[in-house]
Amino acid sequence: MGDHFSISVPSKPEYVNVVRLTASAIACRMGFNIEQIEDIKVAIAEACTNAIKHGIKNREENFKIQFLVDEEKLEIDVEDEGHGFSCNEIEEPDLENPKEGGLGIFIIKSLMDDVQINSNIGKGTSIKMIKYLGDDL
Amino acid sequence: MGDHFSISVPSKPEYVNVVRLTASAIACRMGFNIEQIEDIKVAIAEACTNAIKHGIKNREENFKIQFLVDEEKLEIDVEDEGHGFSCNEIEEPDLENPKEGGLGIFIIKSLMDDVQINSNIGKGTSIKMIKYLGDDL
Amino acid sequence: MSIHIQTNYNKDENIWIVDIKGEIDIYTANKVKEDLNKMLDEQMADFKINCLELTYIDSTGLGVLIGILKRLKKEEKNINIVNPKPNISKLFHITGLDKIFVIEGE
Amino acid sequence: MSIHIQTNYNKDENIWIVDIKGEIDIYTANKVKEDLNKMLDEQMADFKINCLELTYIDSTGLGVLIGILKRLKKEEKNINIVNPKPNISKLFHITGLDKIFVIEGE
Ligand SMILES: Nc1ncnc2c1ncn2[C@@H]1O[C@H](COP(=O)(O)OP(=O)(O)O)[C@@H](O)[C@H]1O
Ligand SMILES: Nc1ncnc2c1ncn2[C@@H]1O[C@H](COP(=O)(O)OP(=O)(O)O)[C@@H](O)[C@H]1O
Numbered sequence: 001m002g003d004h005f006s007i008s009v010p011s012k013p014e015y016v017n018v019v020r021l022t023a024s025a026i027a028c029r030m031g032f033n034i035e036q037i038e039d040i041k042v043a044i045a046e047a048c049t050n051a052i053k054h055g056i057k058n059r060e061e062n063f064k065i066q067f068l069v070d071e072e073k074l075e076i077d078v079e080d081e082g083h084g085f086s087c088n089e090i091e092e093p094d095l096e097n098p099k100e101g102g103l104g105i106f107i108i109k110s111l112m113d114d115v116q117i118n119s120n121i122g123k124g125t126s127i128k129m130i131k132y133l134g135d136d137l
Numbered sequence: 138m139g140d141h142f143s144i145s146v147p148s149k150p151e152y153v154n155v156v157r158l159t160a161s162a163i164a165c166r167m168g169f170n171i172e173q174i175e176d177i178k179v180a181i182a183e184a185c186t187n188a189i190k191h192g193i194k195n196r197e198e199n200f201k202i203q204f205l206v207d208e209e210k211l212e213i214d215v216e217d218e219g220h221g222f223s224c225n226e227i228e229e230p231d232l233e234n235p236k237e238g239g240l241g242i243f244i245i246k247s248l249m250d251d252v253q254i255n256s257n258i259g260k261g262t263s264i265k266m267i268k269y270l271g272d273d274l
Numbered sequence: 275m276s277i278h279i280q281t282n283y284n285k286d287e288n289i290w291i292v293d294i295k296g297e298i299d300i301y302t303a304n305k306v307k308e309d310l311n312k313m314l315d316e317q318m319a320d321f322k323i324n325c326l327e328l329t330y331i332d333s334t335g336l337g338v339l340i341g342i343l344k345r346l347k348k349e350e351k352n353i354n355i356v357n358p359k360p361n362i363s364k365l366f367h368i369t370g371l372d373k374i375f376v377i378e379g380e
Numbered sequence: 381m382s383i384h385i386q387t388n389y390n391k392d393e394n395i396w397i398v399d400i401k402g403e404i405d406i407y408t409a410n411k412v413k414e415d416l417n418k419m420l421d422e423q424m425a426d427f428k429i430n431c432l433e434l435t436y437i438d439s440t441g442l443g444v445l446i447g448i449l450k451r452l453k454k455e456e457k458n459i460n461i462v463n464p465k466p467n468i469s470k471l472f473h474i475t476g477l478d479k480i481f482v483i484e485g486e
Contacts, residue, residue: 003147004199005155010140010206013301014166017276018142020299020330021162025155038361045332049300062141069147095370100341103333103369110368150407154382157405157436175467182438186406232476237447240439240475247474 002070008062009048011055011080016048019065023076026067030074031133039111040074040131046104047078047127055082055125073113073132081124087117139207145199146185148192148217153185156202160213163204167211168270176248177211177268183241184215184264192219192262210250210269218261224254277302279309289320295327298335307338314342320351325358331365343375354378383408385415395426401433404441413444420448426457431464437471449481460484 007022009015023044027037044065051063061081068075093099093106105127109115112129119125144159146152157178164174181202188200198218205212230236230243242264246252251267277296284291290313298306310321321342343353355366357379366372383402390397396419404412416427427448449459461472463485472478 003149003152004145005147005152006145007159008141008143010142012140013299015140015142015163016300017297018159018162018166022144022155022159025158026152029151029155035360035364038364041330042332042361042365045299049332049334052300093369095373098340098344098371098374100337101333103336107333107365107369150405153406154403172466172470175470178436179438179467179471182405186438186440189406230475232479235446235450235477235480237443238439240442244439244471244475 002068005067005069007065007067009065011052011061011063013049013052016045016052019048020045023067026069027074027131030069032074032131036131040076043108043111043129043131044076044078046108047076047129050104050127051078051080051082051125054085055080071133073130075128075130077126077128079124079126084119084121084123084125086121087119090117139205142204142206144202144204146202148189148198148200150186150189153182153189156185157182160204163206164211164268167206169211169268173268177213180245180248180266180268181213181215183245184213184266187241187264188215188217188219188262191222192217208270210267212265212267214263214265216261216263221256221258221260221262223258224256227254277305279306281309281313283313283317283319287320289322290317291322291324293324293327297330298328298338299330299332300334303334303338306335307341310338310342311345314345318346318349318351321346321353322356323353324356325362326356328362329359331362336365336369336371339375340371352376383411385412387415387419389419389423389425393426395428396423397428397430399430399433403436404434404444405436405438406440409440409444412441413447416444416448417451420451424452424455424457427452427459428462429459430462431468432462434468435465437468442471442475442477445481446477458482 009019020041024037024041027040055063063080066077090105091102093103108129113132114130116128146156160181161174161178164177192200200217203214227242228239230240245266249266250269253265256262277298280293282291339353346352354376363377363380366375366377383404386399388397445459452458460482464483469483469486472481472483
C-alpha cells in the first residue's frame with residue numbers, strides 16, 4: 001500500500017501554482033527526473049484549470065486533489081463537483097483551424113502514461129492520471 | 138470570508154518538505170516577504186515534525202493541515218489524532234543545559250505572531266499559528 | 275503577479291520584440307493577452323517573443339498566443355518563439371503548434 | 381536525499397572542515413548525525429561547519445548540532461558555524477544558541 005495525500009483547494013486561478021509546486025515537490029521526492037516533473041506540473045495544472053473554468057457551480061467552492069504515491073508510480077486524481085460534461089464532446093485539436101481552447105485534455109493525455117476521465121452531467125468530473133517512475137514509455 | 142486549503146499528509150519524515158513548499162507557495166502568493174516566508178516554513182515544519190514524532194499511534198496514519206487565507210493574515214492549523222500531551226509539560230529551553238530536543242514549540246512561538254496549542258491526552262493535538270501580513274510586529 | 279512583460283518596437287524591421295519572464299497560466303494569461311493585444315492596436319507588426327526567462331506555459335498560455343497569431347495572420351504577419359526552454363518547446367511539439375509558429379533556438 | 385556533506389580533516393590545525401549543502405530537517409537529520417559522529421570517532425577535533433549552501437535548518441537539525449557540541453565540549457573543543465544564511469542565523473539567535481556556538485560571517 002502506498003502513501004496518500006489529499007488537498008482541498010479554493011477554485012481560484014491564483015492557487016493553481018500552489019498545486020503545481022506541491023505536485024512537483026511530491027514528484028521530486030519520489031525520484032522523478034526534471035522532464036517528468038515538468039510533465040506532471042503541466043498535466044495537473046491543466047486539470048485544475050478545467051476544474052476552475054468548467055467545474056464550479058459557485059465561486060466559493062473548493063475542488064479536491066488526491067495523490068497516490070507508491071514505488072512505481074504517482075497517481076493524481078483531480079475532482080470537482082461542478083457541471084460535468086459528456087466525454088464524447090472532447091475533440092482532437094485541429095491544426096488547420098487552431099482554436100484558443102480545447103488543448104487541455106489533449107495535453108494531459110500526451111504527458112501522462114494513463115488518463116481516465118469520469119464525468120457526470122450535473123454531478124461533477126474526475127480526471128485520474130498516472131505517471132510511472134523509470135524511463136518514459 | 139477567506140480562502141481555505143486543507144491537506145492530509147502521510148506521517149512520514151520525507152513529506153515534511155512537501156508541506157514546507159506548499160506553505161511557502163501559499164505565503165508567497167499572499168505577498169509575504171522572504172523573511173516571513175522562511176519563518177512560516179520553519180514554524181509549519183516544526184509542527185509537522187511534532188505530529189510525526191509524537192503525534193501518531195500507528196505508522197499508516199495521516200495528519201491534517203488547514204490553511205486559512207485572508208487579506209491580513211495566514212492561519213495554519215496542524216492537527217494529529219495521536220497521543221496528545223499536557224501543555225504545561227512544555228519547558229523553556231535552558232541554555233546552561235542545552236538539550237537535543239525541546240526547541241520546536243519555542244521556535245514556533247518565536248516566529249509566528251500568535252500560537253495556540255490544544256492537546257487532549259489520548260485524542261490528539263492541534264497547533265494553530267497565525268502570521269500577519271505587513272511589517273513584523 | 276508572477277509575470278513580467280517587456281516590449282520594444284523596432285521600427286526599421288517593423289517588428290515587436292517581447293521579453294516574457296515568469297509563468298503563463300490561468301492566473302496570468304489575461305494580463306499577457308491584454309498586453310499583447312494592446313501592442314497590436316498600437317502597431318500591427320511581426321512578433322519576436324524571447325522565451326529565455328519564460329519558465330512555464332500551459333494550454334491557457336498557448337491559447338493566448340494562438341489568439342494573437344490569428345489576428346496577425348490576417349495581416350500576413352507571424353510570431354517567432356525564440357529560445358524556449360525544453361519544457362516549453364515540448365508543448366509546442368506535442369500540440370503540433372510548432373508547425374504554425376516559427377520556433378528558433380531550441 | 382536533499383543533503384550533501386563533504387568533510388576534510390586539517391592535520392596542522394587539528395580541525396574538521398565540513399561543507400553542508402541542502403536541508404537539515406527530520407528527514408535528513410539522522411544522516412547528518414551519523415556522519416558527524418563517525419568523524420569524531422575517527423578524530424576528536426574542532427569543527428568548522430561551512431553553511432554557505434545550507435538552505436534550511438530547524439529544531440531537529442539544531443538538536444543534532446547540540447548533540448555533537450556536547451561531545452566536543454567534554455574534550456574542550458568547539459563548533460564554528462561559518463557563513464550561515466539569514467534564515468539560519470536567525471534560528472541561532474532566537475534560541476540563544478549563538479551564545480554556545482561560535483558564529484562567523486553573518
Ligand atoms: N472539470 C470539468 N468540468 C466540466 N467540463 C469540463 C471539465 N474539464 C473539461 N471539460 C470540458 O471538456 C472540454 C475540453 O477541455 P480542454 O481540452 O481542457 O479544453 P478547454 O478547457 O480549453 O476547452 C471543455 O471545453 C469542457 O467543455
Ligand atoms: N503533536 C504532538 N503530539 C504529542 N505531543 C507533542 C506534540 N507536539 C509536542 N508534543 C510534546 O511537547 C514536547 C515539546 O515539543 P517541542 O518543543 O517541539 O520539542 P521536541 O519535539 O524536540 O521534544 C514534546 O517533547 C512532546 O512531549
